[in-house]
Amino acid sequence: MSPDDLPVVLLVDDEVRSQDAMRRTLDEDFRILTASSADEAREWLTRQEVAVILCDQRMPGQMGVDFLKEVRERWPDTVRIVISGYTDSEDIITGINEAGIYQYILKPWVPDHLLATVRTAVEARTLQQGLSRLELELRTGAPLLKARRAQRLNEAQAVFGFERIIRAPGSPMEGVCAMAARLARYDLPVLVLGESGTGKELLARAIHYASPRQSGPFVMENCAAIPDTLLESELFGHKRGAFTGAYEDHIGLFQRAHGGTVFLDEIGETSPAFQVKLLRVLQEGELRPVGSTRAVPVDVRVLAATHRTLEDEVKAGRFREDLYYRIAGTTLHMPALRERADDIAVIAQHVLRHVAQELGRPEVHFTPEALSCLSAYAWPGNIRELRNEIARAVALSDDVALRPQAFSPRLRCGEAASLAKPSAPELASLPRKGTLAERLDAVEAMVLREVLARHQGNKTRAAAELDLSRVGLRAKMQRFGLDEA
Template sequence: MTRSARPAILLVDDEPHSLASMRMALEDDFDILTADSADQAMTLLREEWVQVIFCDQRMPGRTGVQFLTEVRESWPEIVRIIVTGYTDPGDMAEAINAAGIYQFLTKPWHPDQLLMAARNAADLFAMTREHERLSLEMKHLGTTAETKLEKRRRDLRERQGFDAILRSPQSRMNAVVEMARQYASFDISVLLSGEAGTGKQELARAMHHASLRAEKPFLALNCAGLPDELLELELFGARRGAVPGLATNRIGLLQKADRGTLYLGGVESLSAKMQMALMRVLREGAFLPLGGHEAIRSNLRLICGLTGDLRALMAEGRLRTDLGYAISAGEITVPPLRGRRGDVAILATACLFDAASLHGKQVRGFDDVALGFLENYDWPGNLRELENEVTRMLIFAQDPLLGADLISRHILQADPGEDGADRALDPILTREGTLKDRVELVEMRILRETLTRHRWNKSRAAAELGLSRVGLRAKIERYGIDDPSGANATEEED
């Protein structure tokens, strides 16, 4: 099959002089192919690229309509024109229905009339092909756009999901994330307990994006320090005029989070009134906006954050027992940063590059000494304190590689703290691991506590613990316990 830059027209007629006349009228503008029968025309169509057919109606064997009907079945894009001396309405209707005839050209035809019909037919063929091309492109673009949209959604879910919780392969957070992943697929209320700044809201967001509610809103509110009036407005919303200065209706978070997830942090700070109101929402699945007269239903998932111990708060009467159990169908304890030693370097580096991108400053990272100091600090302010320290280091950095000289003095000089969940025995007694591993953790903490209390006088520490000085030194080396002040330890006795 060959193709030409000019449109190709096939002329089909059993009269030689008719073929010659049509060729003469059209050959200046088109490539012309001729056939004196339907069979010969079919052979040409299988070998040549044809845009338009002019076919005589009355031919031996098959009529023009019969031939063009076959053409329509095999090459529907070809524009088909009948040349006939008869214009019976019945024949015309049959031709249009059966063969999809574009135009009837009556004999005798004028050369200009024939040429105009050919040009219009060729233009129609070109436009039809262009329309098909554009339709395919639009379909492809639509599919591509959907694919890109789905990819963006997937990337967003990954960035906001569990993959966004940075941690090392040996991190304590791995068990926390696995537990959260299990709870995420079950539509129940979950309580996240842990110190302030440990990333409870980020974990709640990750659970939302791993749940069946992922396509719906995730909203968050920290209740700590907010007065009841503001909390009511934020959670329940208000009708116009219900609050001084409110000129329009205010939609609350309970309504905005419908079919999505609402995270409430600091629930231990809720007043008795707000605890009762929240309990009513959980029990009835509906709430009344301020100044409203009709309850609004909301199908939301509630994830709460708590600073403190749930059962202690309920025992002390600071948290309603029914509310405490209602918000804790699932419970997850988020460890403090000082209990995630292997994660600090990863988190600090991520904070550094985020801050560098935000402030437009080029950095390469931290040197090993700086990372060592950051890893060994207890971070009582958890992730927020780490982010602040890294940003401060970035501000004062003169070189792309940040060194320990940029670290705040209180971090460089700090002794390991003795407060917090990781210093208590409960996490060790309840965590996973062999008996040997868990006993060694207890032993390491006792050694560190005793050495710190005796200001790293090894003789005094050994005497209290009933160890020889050689035995104490061996344990210090075994556990890699270092004096955080950097001073040389003494073994002198009083």
């Protein structure tokens, strides 16, 4: 915090040594102004907002409490503290009440006590100002609160709406988002299925911010990330003393999400014992915090997700059938990235912009060959793996143009294997006329190209796969006019 941002404290004392002592005590935490009389103090107050004023009682011209009465009327937001060496004067006692003195400090004061008093006074002033603003907004019908809530909601929808789920025209995600948008209107449970890293949480947030509960909280918990013994406490809360380490009451996520949405990721990882407790909450609409004898009503919409096939888990006895039908009111399937080949380039461009900005290299871009390499890979880790790969390439490449060489070897191998597969035009180009020997030569040339591409031009491995010597392979390459480079 810069000195200009520190709370301002005005010291009013006609003794310079007393001013200096108070300044040394307070100047690390506050911006200090000094005045030797009430007149000088008024000049400061008319020019500068003052958080706290410390005023000596015995001053020439006007007593401290009399001046602070005026401060209360003209500058009521300033916290008033009086310092005096006298305690038995009736005018001081009466003046303290009339001036609304926050604290009376007796001389000789203790530095630590003085500092603590001023700190508390500033905190009390900040709290009072916040309460006053809230009271004003409530008294005027709370239009400001409504406007702020609407603004925050619009910002959240812009960040988490369905349009923020990156996809190409005609993508399989179009159908998923369209169905999710329809389901979002109704207060139904939704189960999102899909591999890890496909964006299940992103879809759940979009459903929440398109639902009637959009102004309520959205809270999530990864059920696989917390031991089962703690998951109940995290979701449903606990009372002080419920177990070792429970030193205070804890409000669970379900209570925090009251009126909103709870997203339970990887719900398939929960134990049957926990599933019973969760089912009770969903059926009865109330929960009992750990260690409590009183049920607490909760109003939440539950969205759940898992990478497992829950129907198989139900058949295997690892997931309760009644809970499955409770959470799977409707099921949405997030396709894996390999099932969204046309989306890969679009998502990669989007990810690159964010990653390059984070790493301070906004000029970095993909070459067409790099995008082809990314699109050819299967992406078992889905979007999460794609982002990690792009971040690695940006960090390790000094060139502004990212080429296939910037990616991990497994991506380049995947690209070579994809390019090695005969395309429809290649298959169509096979001769339909000619002798058997001529047609077999064409097929043999295609096989040679495929094997060489898959082994990235390594003739030793290609020859071994084809059960040829390197000399024999080279002879066939020359015969069919294949590039030996």
